Structures are given as structure tokens and as C-alpha cells.
Amino acid sequence: MTNLQRTALTAWHAENGAKLVEFAGYSMPLQYEGVVAEHRAVRRACGVFDVSHMAELRVTGSDARAEVNRLITNDVSKLEPGHAVYTALCNDAGMVLDDLLVYALADDDFMIVANACNRAKVTSWFAERLGTGASLRDESDETALVALQGPRSLDVLRAWPRLLSSTRAVEALEYYSCQRLQLDDMPLLLSRTGYTGEWGYELYLPAAHALALWEELLAAGASCGLKPCGLGARDTLRLEAGFSLYGHELDEDVTPFESGIGWVVRLRKGDFIGRDALLAQKEAGIPRRTIALGLSGRNIARQGARVLHEGAAVGVVTSGSFSPTLQHGIALARVSDRAAEARLQVDIRGKLADVEIQKPPFVPNRTRGES
């Protein structure tokens, strides 16, 4: 693991019992105590994740808004400063280059958060296409990102001494909005977003302050049941929430309509890269769908497992794992449109298992509180 990139917290992870694995060129914590215990902490109380490997790009300038809007599928033409949207980034063929969060920090200042594995691709995609009225800066290396997720996340922030004077602003923060704060010497962008399906926050800050933030949050959250959590739990949590992941549901061979994120395509907003292809696919009929599957037992249909209807292959599992909340196997799969409501089976290493088509999320979404 000598050539791997490290985050500002890698040494802390290693010293505190994390099992470190390679992920997108970074050495990242897979788990500390165990995936299931960390998963449960987030569903029942709260957890913190180091996701500093994510890429942060900054687009600024008088044309920043229009230029970003021309590149992404969602619409930021009226996105107010202090708010964010989730979007796809497509190529001319309408295929997914990446999925992004786009924050409007000011009218002429946008922050793009991309997957670590796509950092170089997304950076050059933007750099080659932005007009002269917008400039791009890759701030990934100097930016840390910590996700605080779970129903007690707000309690942790309330108990964090450094944030006491800003408690009211934090309590007022709506889902998919953000606030820039200066907490003593620590500049922080606090965002009410996440990837677990629970109430939670994502905290962006200069990497030099990451260790202080991490240790202060763990201390503030001790009485709330806060645990450090690894990428293993992040994956089972997002899968239970029905969220797509690049390299699984999303890649350059599928459109947003086929990969479960069709709602981020705004065909009526005006021209954008990929619009013609996406419009054509919508008019011709979307050939494949991403569906949610539940297994009856504890067995797991993993990525790549074939999906069958009456013995014929109709698709493939894109993500599959054991659901710690439901105590059975769950999966997302891409299947031909005709098969999306049929009786299906999955091929698990040669054995066929019946699966039930479910409406995602597998576990109720509580990002806005109890539903």
C-alpha cells in the first residue's frame, strides 16, 4: 500500500484499529469494529465517516452558473446560494461519466463533488469545456470531507463546543442546503446531505483541520453512541437506501434513465451535454431499468450475478449485499425493460434463487426525519 494516497485521517484510522483497504487509489478504512456494528450505529444513533477521498472542484466566475448548467443534467439555473443538487454528468451519448453534488456557494461560485475514482476524468471534462467566463480549480487535495450520519447527528453537533454559537443556524439547515461557518480558526462548510438514507451532515474543511474536527466530533458524540464507520458500512447503508453507486449502477455504458437516477435529468431546462441523446432515448423507449430485488434468505446475489426470467438471462446484479437492518439479501439489478415486472431469479454461483421485485428504498428514508 506504499503508493496509495492518504487522507489527513489515515494515521488516525491505522492507530485506532481500522482495517485499511485500497479504494480509488487511496488507503481508506473498510471497517473498525465491524461492518454490521457500524451500520447499526448509523441506523440507531450516528456514525462518522472519513470520505476525504471524494473530489472537490470549484467553478468560479461570472459565467460559472451557466457553464455548470450546460455540463450537467440537473438544473442549477435557479439554485440559490447555500443550496445543493444531486446530478448526473453525461457525455454526448447521454452515458453517465459521474454522479455529482453541485453546491451554489455564491452566484458566481460553485463547488462540484465528484467520485474519487473519476476525479481526473471529471476535472479534464470540465477544464476542456468551460468557457472563458468560468475558471476551474481542483481543491481535492487540500479539502477533507467528514460525513456525520444518523438520527442523533444533530445532537452531536449541539454537543460540539466549537459550534455552540452557531447552533441556531445548524438547526435551521434544511435538507440539501449548506452553510459556511468560521469556528474559531476552523473554516467549515456544513451541508445537510449524505449517502445513508438517514438524517445527517457532510462537513467540508481544509485538510489541516480534519484531525481536530474528527476528534472533537467523536468526543462530543460519545454519549450519543457515535462510532467511527468505514466504507463497508457506507456501502451497506447506501444500498439499503437504494442509492446508486458509480462503478455499480452507474458507468459510461448506461444513461441516467437506465440506472435509477432519471429524476436528475431536466430535459426542459435548455441545452446541455447529452440532452439530444437522452431525449431520443426517452422518445424511443428506455431499454433497461434498474430495479430493487429482495432475496428470501441470507444468501447474497453479488455484482455480476445473472438475473433470469423463465431460465433466460434478462439482466445483471449491479450491487448486492446482506441487509443488516432487514437480515436478508438485497440487490440492485439492471434488467431489460420487459422484465422489470416479471418473476425473476438470480444465479448465485450456479444455484437459482427466487427474488422479489421491491420498491426502493429497502429501508425507509429518514433524511428529513421520521417518516
Next chain:
Amino acid sequence: MRPDDLKYSREHEWVRIEGGEAVIGITDFAADELGDIVFLELPEAGQMVLAGEPLGTIETVKAVEELYSPLSGEVIESNPDLSEQPEKVNADPYGDGWMVRVRIAELDENELMDAAAYGEMVDG
């Protein structure tokens, strides 16, 4: 930590010999390396198993691993509790987490290690 009365395989199984029968499980080292075990596929009574051949599969959240048989024989029973509580393997690998009981047909003890030799292999 590792019981002295067991034999250990290079594939991280343990074997407890009880007369003509053997009880098989995986070691604490294997259980920790695998992480949370969420599903086990174990053989049924009457099935013949061969030394070095797959005996079952172990599913964790992240991966699936084969369980290899350290000996040849006929399966008497698999641990019935593990179908609903596979986490017992992580919690108590040498006790409640036992996996399979086999009637021994052939066992090459030279292929197995004692606790000290196994400990040297995994802990260095």
C-alpha cells in the same frame, strides 16, 4: 486463546477429533480476517467430503469465501444454529461457532498443525 486440544489447517480451519468423528470450524484469525459473517452454506448429513475440497461457503458483507475440508469423511451434521445466527462464528469460533461434524474416513495428521505451530504461521 487457541485451544491446545485442536489441530489446525493451513486454510485456517480447526479440527477436534472425538474418537472416529471430527468437529470442524474456522479459527479466530480467519473469523477476524473475514469480518462479519452473515450467511453460511454448509453440507447436509450424509454428504461425502474430501480433504482439500470445498466443504461449504462463508459469506461476509463484502465477500464470499470457500470453506475447505481438512479431512475426508461423511457429514454427520452441520451446526443448525448457524443458519439463523451465523454471527456465532465471529463471537465464539471454537465453541458455539463450530460448523460441521464428520465421520472420519481419512485424516492425514501430518497435514495439520498444533496450536503453537498455527500461531507461529498467522502471528509470525
